[in-house]
Amino acid sequence: MRRWLIALPLALISVLASAVPALACAGLIGPNGNIKVTRTTTLAGYHDGVEHYVTSFSFEGGGAAFGSLIPLPGVPTKVERGGAWTLQRLIRETEPIATAAPFRNALSATGQKAEVLLTARIDALDITVIRGGGAAVGEWARDHGFSLSPDAPEILDFYADRSPIFLAAVFDGVAATQRGQRIGDGTPVHLTIPVAEPWVPLRILTLGKQPADRVDADVFLLTDRRPALLPNVPSSGLQLLADTSANARLLNDLRSDVGMSWVPTSAWLTKIRIGSRAADLRYDLAIDPTGVATPSRVAAGLVAPGPALPKLPSVPDGLRLDLIAAAGVMVAGWVAVARIITLRRRPV
Amino acid sequence: MIRGLLMCAALAVTSAACAPAAAAGPTTVEIVLRHSHFEPATITVPAGVPVTFVLKNLDPIAHEWMVGDESFHQRHRTGTEAVHDTRPNEVSVPALSERRTVLTFATPAVLSYICHLPGHEQYGMSGQLTIR
Secondary structure, three states, X not given: OOOOHHHOOOOOOOOOOOOOOOOOOEEOOOOOOOOOEXXXXXXXXXXXXXXXXXXXXXXXXXXXXXXXXXXXXXXXXXXXEOOOOXXXXXXXXXXXXXXXXXXXXXXXXXXXXXXXXXXXXXXXXXXXXXXXXXXXXXXXXXHOOOOOOOOHHHHHXXXXXXXXXXXXXXXXXXXXXXXXXXXXXXXXXXXXXXXXXXEEOOHHHHOXXXXXXXXXXXXXXXXXXXXXXXXXXXXXXXXXXXXEEOXXXXXXXXXXXXXXXXXXXXXXXXXXXXXXXXXXXXXXXXXXXXXXXXXXXOOOOOOOOOOOOOOOOOOOOOOOOOOOOOOOOOOOOOOOOEOEOOOOOOOO | OHHHXXXXXXXXXXXXXXXXXXXXXXXXXXXXXXXXXXXOOEEEEOOXXXXXXXXXXXXXXXXXXXXXXXXXHHHHOOOOOOOOOOEOOEEEEOOOOEEEEEEEOOOOEEEEEEOOOOXXXXXXXXXXXXXX
16 A cells, blocks of 8 residues: 655645535434534645544534534544634635735544544534444444434445544534534534545535535645546546645645644645535545555545555646546545434334 | 225235235245345245245344335325334334344235335335235
């Protein structure tokens, strides 16, 4: 397995909520009820074999109860509160405010129980990192108030067969209210995760959607070099909105946030916009941060895990386009934001 | 109650008295419920003999196995029963569990089996049962 750490890569992902429903949300019928997480923005960076994963969960108060379930590429060694402005700064970098704002230029066997690896409390957010196969994780989620949509078993297996690590995030509505959190307030979370080959889960964004539903998301990557991607960008459903060297002001701003000292002094910024029918988004985004090799087809979800596959010849020039029909269903789990619809049993 | 009576036109609960001469075919059928699909999705069984259906749900979510004709399914698409455990052609199968049911189909017919939990049929959780 090729290690990416020689490239000192840094990847950023920002998953922005589509209008309906919000990305990154998982259905939850929690003990406190009336909790809804509607938007998650995510950053994942790499340095010396360690992934720094920063995401934010927005509290929405009333209405249906929601939480989030996030596949991870490995077991976190630390879970802590994230910096306050990192995610917003990244969005501003590629979506500058028109009025010249200051930042303008800137285990998987069925029957086994899921294992709780880590728990953390960040503000009013309860974080649980679990390990297990798709069935075990689904069972755990169900036992903890999540109601899973009919596509959940297949998608959980899709990730668990490659990285059986998931993060569940649930707002404590009472605590959020006591803390004075208002609707829309975000809670940033920073995970430190040793990981090998990086990839960005995209298929997870289809969870709970109908085949014709739209999936809209923005993914930011920040790597030491211009990365090679699989599937390539642009391609059907994937637009390339930024493909440039990250400027020093952006990197300095990111580095100045809490817990962000690992941000390198130079990096390549890529922004990818996903706009796809849910039925067509059956792959993930595999990344070669060095830009000189072909990312793993297994990591991209284009083929199922199995015996070691021979490396394809490198194509050094630019981002690769190899959007093969996603016959393979299994995919490695790096980071993902999962939406699991609330599925109340309709009596029949 | 009415539902049960209507179903008798197509199938009958195990009853040796009403069973005609049996045709050849399996009398035990295993159906796996996985990834919100039935495997297999097409089954042929004989009329006039008890057929045991073994329903294995490998998913971490609940499913149900409802067998009947189109009018039966149309009723269940808007039904009100939370759990099915009293009629052999209506079986709730909890997550990661196995259920067995025995049916005797009196006459040849082509029926469907569908999971009527919300969204499951639309996701493709249906199959065809042919009785010969």
